[in-house]
Amino acid sequence: MARVTIQHVAQAAGVSPSTVSNFLNDRQGRMVAATRARIEAAIAELGYRPNRAARQLRNGKTQTVGLVVPSVGNPFWGAFAHEVEVAALALGCSVLLCNSERDPERERRYVEELWEDGVRSIILCTSLPSLDHVSHVIEEGLRLVTFDRPAQPNDPQSVVSISIDNNVGGQVATAHLLELGHTSIAFVSGSIRSVNRSARYRGYCDALEAAGLSVADMPQWTGMDASHFGDVEAAEVGRAAARDLFADPTNAPTAVVAINDMTALGFCRGLRDLGLKVGRDVSVIGFDDIILADLYDPPLTSVRQPITRMAQLAVSEAIERGSNESTDPGSSVLLRPELVVRESTEHVPSAARP
Amino acid sequence: MARVTIQHVAQAAGVSPSTVSNFLNDRQGRMVAATRARIEAAIAELGYRPNRAARQLRNGKTQTVGLVVPSVGNPFWGAFAHEVEVAALALGCSVLLCNSERDPERERRYVEELWEDGVRSIILCTSLPSLDHVSHVIEEGLRLVTFDRPAQPNDPQSVVSISIDNNVGGQVATAHLLELGHTSIAFVSGSIRSVNRSARYRGYCDALEAAGLSVADMPQWTGMDASHFGDVEAAEVGRAAARDLFADPTNAPTAVVAINDMTALGFCRGLRDLGLKVGRDVSVIGFDDIILADLYDPPLTSVRQPITRMAQLAVSEAIERGSNESTDPGSSVLLRPELVVRESTEHVPSAARP
DNA sequence: CTGAAAGCGCTAACAA
DNA sequence: TTGTTAGCGCTTTCAG
Numbered sequence: 001m002a003r004v005t006i007q008h009v010a011q012a013a014g015v016s017p018s019t020v021s022n023f024l025n026d027r028q029g030r031m032v033a034a035t036r037a038r039i040e041a042a043i044a045e046l047g048y049r050p051n052r053a054a055r056q057l058r059n060g061k062t063q064t065v066g067l068v069v070p071s072v073g074n075p076f077w078g079a080f081a082h083e084v085e086v087a088a089l090a091l092g093c094s095v096l097l098c099n100s101e102r103d104p105e106r107e108r109r110y111v112e113e114l115w116e117d118g119v120r121s122i123i124l125c126t127s128l129p130s131l132d133h134v135s136h137v138i139e140e141g142l143r144l145v146t147f148d149r150p151a152q153p154n155d156p157q158s159v160v161s162i163s164i165d166n167n168v169g170g171q172v173a174t175a176h177l178l179e180l181g182h183t184s185i186a187f188v189s190g191s192i193r194s195v196n197r198s199a200r201y202r203g204y205c206d207a208l209e210a211a212g213l214s215v216a217d218m219p220q221w222t223g224m225d226a227s228h229f230g231d232v233e234a235a236e237v238g239r240a241a242a243r244d245l246f247a248d249p250t251n252a253p254t255a256v257v258a259i260n261d262m263t264a265l266g267f268c269r270g271l272r273d274l275g276l277k278v279g280r281d282v283s284v285i286g287f288d289d290i291i292l293a294d295l296y297d298p299p300l301t302s303v304r305q306p307i308t309r310m311a312q313l314a315v316s317e318a319i320e321r322g323s324n325e326s327t328d329p330g331s332s333v334l335l336r337p338e339l340v341v342r343e344s345t346e347h348v349p350s351a352a353r354p
Numbered sequence: 355m356a357r358v359t360i361q362h363v364a365q366a367a368g369v370s371p372s373t374v375s376n377f378l379n380d381r382q383g384r385m386v387a388a389t390r391a392r393i394e395a396a397i398a399e400l401g402y403r404p405n406r407a408a409r410q411l412r413n414g415k416t417q418t419v420g421l422v423v424p425s426v427g428n429p430f431w432g433a434f435a436h437e438v439e440v441a442a443l444a445l446g447c448s449v450l451l452c453n454s455e456r457d458p459e460r461e462r463r464y465v466e467e468l469w470e471d472g473v474r475s476i477i478l479c480t481s482l483p484s485l486d487h488v489s490h491v492i493e494e495g496l497r498l499v500t501f502d503r504p505a506q507p508n509d510p511q512s513v514v515s516i517s518i519d520n521n522v523g524g525q526v527a528t529a530h531l532l533e534l535g536h537t538s539i540a541f542v543s544g545s546i547r548s549v550n551r552s553a554r555y556r557g558y559c560d561a562l563e564a565a566g567l568s569v570a571d572m573p574q575w576t577g578m579d580a581s582h583f584g585d586v587e588a589a590e591v592g593r594a595a596a597r598d599l600f601a602d603p604t605n606a607p608t609a610v611v612a613i614n615d616m617t618a619l620g621f622c623r624g625l626r627d628l629g630l631k632v633g634r635d636v637s638v639i640g641f642d643d644i645i646l647a648d649l650y651d652p653p654l655t656s657v658r659q660p661i662t663r664m665a666q667l668a669v670s671e672a673i674e675r676g677s678n679e680s681t682d683p684g685s686s687v688l689l690r691p692e693l694v695v696r697e698s699t700e701h702v703p704s705a706a707r708p
Numbered sequence: 709c710t711g712a713a714a715g716c717g718c719t720a721a722c723a724a
Numbered sequence: 725t726t727g728t729t730a731g732c733g734c735t736t737t738c739a740g
Contacts (some may be wrong), residue, residue, distance in 0.1 A: 005717055006718065007717080007720085008717095015726070015727085016726065016727045016728075017717090017719090017727090017728095018718095018719075018728080018729095019720080019726055019727075021718065021719055022719090022726090024718095024719095025719080029441040031725065034727070035473050035726085047471050050718075051409040051411070051470075051716085051718070052470070052471045052472070053411040053471075053472055053716085053718095054411050054716070054717035054718040054719090054732090055407070055717080056407040056718095057407040057408050057411050057717080058718045058720090058731085059718085059732085062407075062734080066449075070412050072426055072435045072436045073433045073436035073645075075432060077432070078426045078428070078429060078432025078433075078435075079425045079432075081432075081451070081696075082425055082453055083427075085426070085451065085452070086453070095451060096418075096450055096451075097438070097449060097450075098438065098448070099436055113448070116403050116405075116406070117406045117407075118406070121711080238720065265649045266649060268649075269653075272651050273389035277650070278674055291589060292429075292619070292646055295589055295620060295622075295623045296650070296651070297632075300729090306720080359732095359733055359734085360734065360735095361733080369710070369711085370710060371711085371733090372710075372711065372712080372713095372735075373709085373711075373735095375731095375734065375735055375736080376735090378734090379735080385710075386709070404734075407732085407733080407734095407736070408716090408732070408733035408734040409715065409733080409734060409735080410715050410716095411732090411734075412715085412716055412733080412735050412736090413716090413735075493732065503737085559725090
């Protein structure tokens with residue numbers, strides 16, 4: 001059977017194509033109930049489904065929302081992508097998924113391509129300090145929602161940001177360790193050259209200082225070089241950090257704040273390589289609270305991001321704004337992270353006490 | 355600046371639009387070198403990019419490949435989606451991602467919608483015994499590649515399947531446990547109502563029988579009911595299985611083959627709840643070899659699926675077939691799984707020996 | 709070897 | 725309140 005078009009529906013309903021089009025586009029006020037009913041019936045009977053390509057060609061836009069994540073290979077982003085897809089589906093949209101590998105150039109290319117393909121709403125999971133690489137598209141009218149990156153002073157007006165308050169997250173994580181009696185706490189991250197990471201780091205510093213401790217006195221791990229930017233390697237970073245930090249036992253921390261759960265898990269693995277026991281010997285706390293945090297042995301203490309809620313927010317900002325104007329453009333939504341205490345953090349080991 | 359169309363290019367190159375179109379569609383034999391060069395120059399100068407919507411409207415197809423996975427929330431599928439995206443990118447295609455939650459109805463709807471939207475190539479990660487729910491679209495010309503589901507006798511001719519040989523996988527896993535001296539080996543799965551799962555189960559049975567053991571003598575876990583079909587809950591399944599199997603210690607296994615790594619990890623977690631130690635007390639083996647298998651404590655023995663290779667195959671079958679006709683339609687590619695031995699499997703504990 | 713013209717399915721002026 | 729019409733940007737016969 002051939003494709004059924006708006007013409008067929010019009011014919012079957014005894015009206016003109018434009019009336020059907022009006023019907024389809026929620027301008028039903030413009031027609032009398034009987035007409036509406038006839039169109040409805042015709043659509044149902046013929047099993048008509050509007051052709052997206054034609055619609056897009058005509059309107060210059062899709063019903064698709066673009067989602068650019070660092071990498072779905074990382075369980076956190078996989079879970080987030082999943083939530084985004086669920087939320088978008090509820091609003092009748094599909095999701096075009098792209099992995100940026102945290103490469104600014106790939107981010108730019110993807111955003112541009114999506115734009116060229118008629119995608120007018122993009123959720124960009126980036127944490128680059130600047131949005132310059134995509135600002136020209138924003139100026140043309142792209143509705144951009146950044147995720148995991150609070151708004152920065154120089155961001156274009158129209159951008160909305162969804163993220164947790166990473167500074168608070170860093171503080172909460174560190175404070176938890178301090179309360180357990182730790183005074184030698186390292187911060188482990190592949191690179192803190194991104195706004196959310198540096199916010200977490202600042203939270204860590206703030207908490208330390210509030211406790212009268214100096215960051216300079218903490219065991220330092222200078223991380224891997226910037227070329228290891230991908231999220232797939234997050235676990236590798238943690239593992240390397242464990243190896244390096246404990247190479248000199250006199251300078252080894254009793255606790256660690258990891259930039260995310262994958263890094264934390266990698267760190268735990270590294271500890272294991274060294275014959276150290278997570279919790280008993282070294283406390284480890286991560287960020288994100290991915291499913292695996294609870295599955296791990298020992299279950300990992302983590303700072304939870306409420307991804308379901310965040311995905312809903314991101315999608316509704318991306319899709320519905322313009323019609324709803326629910327949030328002020330240029331604003332940041334900063335959700336409160338939640339500390340989930342499990343067994344990877346324990347009181348400072350007695351041997352290390354004064 | 356306004357959109358640059360094929361017209362502009364034509365004008366700039368001093369030719370007609372149709373010539374440019376010919377150029378674009380690799381019919382360059384139809385024009386003299388000088389013309390070609392002028393068009394190339396014009397495209398470069400104007401920064402022309404063809405409009406996909408128009409192209410699609412005209413051709414009735416996209417450059418997009420649809421990917422339907424059970425759920426990117428499961429790290430295995432996240433990793434696979436990532437590999438697919440990489441492979442597609444290399445071929446100039448984008449990926450439209452859909453989560454079926456293993457619901458046949460959602461699978462059907464997604465496949466239909468993708469088709470309606472002009473997507474002509476779909477990688478469907480399903481393990482439903484029948485493809486009936488999408489066969490009408492296949493008849494209309496959909497290029498379908500199934501993943502994780504070997505071809506079945508009644509499948510439409512044109513379908514190509516990519517998967518590992520799950521039967522062999524099940525055998526290898528079980529044989530490994532047998533070699534370690536285990537004789538009480540349970541099989542843990544949420545449901546084996548899918549072709550790949552039942553193949554793994556059969557492999558398990560085969561190996562047992564080859565060793566002169568009877569499946570009926572093994573501790574049985576009858577799984578959760580079919581409503582728990584999602585991949586997100588895989589870990590829950592494992593955890594529940596551990597609780598149930600060890601409720602009656604006289605009937606507890608010394609080793610377990612889990613249907614996948616997430617279930618295996620959940621099982622390990624369940625063991626921990628019971629104060630049992632993975633490896634020492636109970637050996638656990640999973641399937642997939644997700645990144646986390648190596649990160650876990652103890653690192654998980656697993657049957658690896660070569661996802662990078664599989665993703666490449668799936669994408670090239672989905673996109674390039676028709677031009678290439680590389681593989682016979684209707685065929686199955688069955689890759690060999692690889693046993694990765696780590697520390698979650700050990701010799702049968704002495705207490706359990708005769 | 710290249711150009712002119714028709715039309716894919718839909719929408720938004722504008723007319724009636 | 726509904727119909728007519730003119731394209732959106734591209735490809736593809738069919739003439740030149």
